[in-house]
Amino acid sequence: MELIAACEWYEEQQVGLSKRFRREIQFKLQIIGINPELYPKKYNNYLHFAPVRKFPYVIVYWYEENLDTVFVTSVFHTKRNPEKFESK
Numbered sequence: 001m002e003l004i005a006a007c008e009w010y011e012e013q014q015v016g017l018s019k020r021f022r023r024e025i026q027f028k029l030q031i032i033g034i035n036p037e038l039y040p041k042k043y044n045n046y047l048h049f050a051p052v053r054k055f056p057y058v059i060v061y062w063y064e065e066n067l068d069t070v071f072v073t074s075v076f077h078t079k080r081n082p083e084k085f086e087s088k
Contacts, residue, residue, distance in 0.1 A: 036063035
């Protein structure tokens, strides 16, 4: 939902900007797929935060090593409050 809303917003700002945003997201997802441990864990939990080039977003995910699988939990705007990711 976050990704769809961001794409819609970018397209309203400038025709074609949504496509550039999606390309950057796809590029970052490919890097995560190749090396899921590349980006740091934050907030004392298992979530990794991968910054997106040229856009104020991070991809929040965790890596299940036993399954060799990456689970994306959020495409998160960096101006939002990250407290929802903190371990309680």
